[in-house]
Amino acid sequence: MTTHRTSKRRLAAGSAVVVAALLTTAGCGGGDKKSEGSGPGFNAAQNKIANPSDKKGGTLKFIGTQDADSWDPQRGYYGFVWDYARYYTRQLITYKPAPGAQSKELVPDMATDKAKISEGGKRYEYTLRPDLTWQDGKPITSKDIKYGIERIWAQDVLSGGPIYLKDTLDPKGEYKGPYKDKHPEKLGLKAIETPDDKTIVFKLPKPNGDFEQMLAMPAASPVRQDKDTGSRYGQKPFSSGPYQWVSYEPKKSMVLTRNPHWKKSSDPVRKALPDKVTLTLITNSDEMDKRLIKGDYDIDLNATGIGQAGRVEALRKHKGNLDNPMTGFIRYAVFPQTVKPFDKIECRKAVIYGADKQSLQTARGGPQAGGDIATNMLPPVVKGADPKYDPYGALENGGAPNTAKAKEALKKCGHPNGFKTTIAVRNNKPVEVATAESLQASLKKIGIQAEIEQYDGSMTAGIIGNPAYVKKHNFGIIIMGWGPDFPTGQGFSQPLVHSKYILDNGNNNYSMLNDPKIDAKFTQAQSELDEDKAAKIYTEMNKLVSEHAVYLPFVFEKNVIWRSSRLTNVYTADSFNGRYDYQALGVVK
Amino acid sequence: MLAYLIRRLFAVVLTLMVVILVTFGIFFIIPKWTGVDPATMYVGKQSDAQAIEAIRQKLGLDDPIVVQFWDFLRGLFMGRDYTSGADTVHCSAPCFGYSFRNEQPIWPVLTDRLPVTLGLAGGAALLWVIGGVVTGIVSALKRGTIWDRTVMTVALAGVSLPIYFTGVVSLAIFSYQLDWVSNEYTEFGTDPALWFSGMILPWVTLAFLYAAMYARLTRATMLEVLGEDYIRTARAKGLREPVVIGKHAMRSTMTPVLTILGMDLGALVGGAILTETTFSLPGLGQAAVAAIGERDLPVILGVTLLTAGAVVVANLIVDLLYAVIDPRVRLS
Amino acid sequence: MTAPLHDTSAAETAAVDVAANAPAKEIAGRSPAQIAWVRLKRDKLAFVGGSIVLFLILVAIFAPLIVSWFGHPPNEFHDGPETIDAFGGGQPVGDWGGMSKDFLFGVEPTNGRDTFSRVVYGTRISLIVAFLSAIFAVLLGTVFGIIAGYFGGVVDTIISRTMDLLLAFPQLLFILALVSVVPSELWGLSGSGVRMGVLIVVIGFFGWPYVGRIVRGQTLSLREREYVEAAQSLGAGRRYILFRELLPNLVAPITVYMTLMIPTNILTEAALSFLGAGVKPPTASWGQMLSTAVRTYEIAPMFLIFPGLAIFVTVLAFNLLGDGVRDALDPKGNR
């Protein structure tokens, strides 16, 4: 008995030490001074340039936890890849290297000027700058650009990237891609013409006001045919930008050094300040935050925001190194109209009214790391957005649920005591599961019993992107997020609400919204070459969408991101989901 | 002996076949019931019917499962080509498959991760064998004393602690609070010191769990052996007690310990899932969990096969070793 | 990692083997069960373990009552500013993870659910899954073990090979994979019921070879014993022999194995929940709480401590009890 008591006591003593050690964190609640730390200030890189500088040299050290889906310019779809790709790719036109909303403006890159548009918006012509070179010194020709773009057509080999250009230039899919091309130079795509090495002409079957937005994507980057390694191109792309690839180990590291043949004089956009750019990929995001805060690395490649733990510490001690940009994403729930009882608008409204938006915001990470409570389905970064448009009173009472209206709606939809449904949520996104639980809890209060179904996040296209599957499995509420591929109504909303995006697989119009009035707005806006006029049309489109009550937006997403004190020339860019404009960054040595 | 070996190897191959078949079944047949097209997981945000079809073709998803199974087997020994349209990827033997997520064959992914797992298992095994066996023996020799009871209670507590709890608690203290060690795997080649620093916690936590088991096992075996007649004989010869324990008793005690060690190491090669997940070690177990999340079938299959292979081969080695240790065992 | 979950050390197996063989020697006139009971009562550690187990069972049964007295409904959110600092990292407001009279164990980060209530309700999942899967494994193991051991020959070979094969499988990996592809509605169940059913079946299925081996060995040795022969020579039918003679002799090793299997199953269930293959949210389970805690331990350490301790205490209690039962049924009886 003595022994036993002894060991128990030792055990108790041991666990007390453990608990005490852990509690030193928990214990330091209020007393801390909020310090700005060494950085230039909270949000110092928001809408302005922090540490402006033109000093060259040094090594810029990226760290990240997620590798690219592909570094192949035609295949990458992750936002950070598009931002990072400007190191080693060039486009005809690109986003303006300027802070905040200014970054959304398109400026010429390899082209001497923006397009000469003719034939009522169906012909775009560009002239290339002189002195454009590949990393081996050979000139970049219009044919290289055409070949690069043609690669988008080879979806059988190079899947994964955006296919806006393909859909716009060749909506019927007549061209089969360069690998099956009989043309001697593999340049058989009819919609693009290269009358000479310095000229490139795009011929659209019908006008699209956002066509230049599509050309600003890395997918429109040149690829030289003799350097094209097909599906393996992403392992080591051949550089047309200021930096070239030295080494890359997937999920581990990457080193870029200066491309000696790149000339500043030929590139009005890229700053190319550091001598070297390195990327380290690790697996643990908390460890990444720790290393960033410690100063071992300069910037988070993925920029998905500091994790909970790092955030608490950083906000407390290093607030000056943080920025809190809007990402352009909306986090939302969507109600497939094919699933009962969401075929009835009042049932959808009941969920919208019954949801506790503040709780959802907290689940997303609160006002700073989660974002502002969203009012409608057009994010503020998109032209034509109006965050004040709040048709369902999301902001009333600080985001609290409107139980009275919810109950009323339930009555109208014929389920006064609520109903049963399923919330579908990706299993690999803990935050989304948290929002699902929050929604579940608030719906329970108005009598709606929601079951949470965590589906395989990697199978999104085949599960929630498959309307038959959705219907069969009774996914009445789907939780998702969406960000703009380019900052216009088309770049954000079209896949979500346009009827032609209802697909058997890979559907993004989860609500199955099929309203000719909405479709017409897109046609109208796309043929409008004036951005501001197009924006107004999108505002109207958004109102139409809201009236259908198929979306319950949670937040206009914001992130808390880390900016190392070593960084110069830092600013967040709306065009890159609120990430820093990577090409502009420099480091103090 | 040779006949025995051949028969055992045949059994090994057979076991692995069944493992492949079952894994195949789980990941090909069940998803078909659920009505999800596996090809859709390889397309991006904007899916394209052409792309889906191409992937289906490339992966051979439309082939009957028997054909797919055969292709996989052939690939293992002879390598295989993945063709779609004009683009052909060659995956040389041993071809465990080709990950379309990373555009690379699986085998290098596995060989890349294997050292991490081996490093984890090896280092931890060293600690737990030394720690567990020594405490077990001392406990057996001090049976019933305060030491024995304390150690055995701690050992029982040890086997009762989930590693993802001890692991996280130790991370909270030593990595987050005190910042003594890194919470990220660094390759040995990159920086041995950092590698070591990152491995200490996983080693110790994993070893603690196993040491507890081994201490219990060693103690029990030792007590049993100490009761054997031949130990009494050894003493009757006038041998010194350290010789009796160290030579006569140890030899018999180590046999079951070695058996379990062999099997544990075999299982750990692909199975340190929880440890690797807790400590974010990029080993095979973590690869498997990630692959399950991503439905990256070739990787799942590869890890499963490698793990099952390791277990079966470890069993074989243990049996062979047994014959070496224990002259009474005949391989037949 | 599969191995530590299934802690079937040779020693334990050996002890179990012995337990069935010889009757207790020193105190005549009492049945082995009585002797075992007396021994068990004398074993203080086992007594402590048994008491905790009993306590946990009561907690599981009366969870709603307990929670209504001392806590809040387990799925109720308390994410207002008085409990959760949404502006920071979603950490609980106040020291000690928000522990207070209202929230005995503090609150879960981000959503402010009552940790106490969730730990209490987690007991249910843990115990139900562990018990039922152990029973399932024992049933399968006993049936197949007896069949293999008694009939021998081809039947034995097939069953034994199957057991070997199952043991060679990377179990956790397999269970994980299986659970992740199982449809959401099955056997007329839906929601957490399906997941629990799947967990029970799968954990039990991978557990039976351990029982099967022991039972097979026991059956083999019992078959050789005289009294079976005697019964056979008296013309008793095979089934009679099986149930009248073999089963009672298997009770001891099976009891021991089952008590030792339950803690293992608790750990497996928690591990699966930890890896995301457990019951569905919002149903509370310890492993799932820990998987949340792993992401938030820096800001809410108490949320890591309580579910972790719950698993630890439960498993330890079962292990203490299991050790005690094993020792009590061990004729050598020397601790």
Add this chain to the structure above:
Amino acid sequence: MTTESTPGAGGAVSKADGRPSTGAVTKASGRPARRAGAVGEPTTAGAPGTDVFLDVRDLKVHFPTDDGLVKSVDGLSFQLERGKTLGIVGESGSGKSVTSLGIMGLHTVGQYGRGKARISGEIWFDGTDLLAAHPDEVRRLRGREMAMIFQDPLSAMHPYFTVGAQIVEAYRVHHKVDKKKARRRAVELLDRVGIPQPDRRVDDYPHQFSGGMRQRAMIAMALANNPELLIADEPTTALDVTVQAQILDLIRDLQTEFGSAVIVITHDLGVVAELADDILVMYGGRCVERGPAERVFYEPQHPYTWGLLGSMPRIDRDQTDRLIPVHGSPPSLINVPQGCAFNPRCPYADVPADNRTRTERPELKEVGSRHFSACHMTQEERTRIWTEEIAPKL
């Protein structure tokens, strides 16, 4: 000392040249003086001209257990002269083996933790009180001066080492010789105990030997250092009947040759009849009868001995009534019956008056020349019962 490490080339290991003149022998000269002071127990030891070199006095070996104190040996005394053989007889659990292990000092060594044996009394071995001596000193005697043959040679030999290695080890513990010489010695010993092809079999493992050969090897191991005292604990129990006889012959031959004193422990009086000069009958941890073999066989003075004799199969006896079994089971060593430990099983328990058998423990009393018995019955009663009731049936 000179020839100690070089045994005779002829293979016969003779006592004379193998015996080192160690301090133990020198010490022996002082022994009679100390022994003279010994009193209490009935003893014939110390008588002039005898060569008593093992003298066990009031040996008690008790084991504390959860259920109580197990008194395995409870006050045992006897002597043994050089070159003589003592047979200790009794049922299992009577304390025979515990006694032999007690002499070898195997109760105190390697008994770790709780549950250690409690030993008291004196064991004088060649002038040394083994119980008072430093354990290391006892260890040095073990295997060299006193050796033991165990009951089951299969379990008593380490399965992982060759027979040769185990003999070599036994030899090299006490002799600093190189492995080659030790091996030669092992072959020689195996040859001596009658193992065919000893130079080949020396490298076999115990499981490759037959039962009888294993026991021979065991004996060879015990004889490796020419011990003064050889304890054979049930040396033949695990063997076939034919082999039993061979082994007994071997032990007897070797004893003659080596001149060792031998203690044979057995439950089988037949074995004792073959070998023993003296016989000691144990019951319930105590000696109930002790004396020269012929006296114990032909004039046994204790009902328990009668029972044992009655249980002994004999060819010259009629099939029908050949056995007189001892009814009941051996006594609990925790709760030894009050009075005479044998009383619950003794058919003559009521012969002495006053119920003494059930209240008073009988002491060992001399009943003849060097013959002792512990029974409350008078000598007349015993003689009468023996001659009238028992002997005729045997």
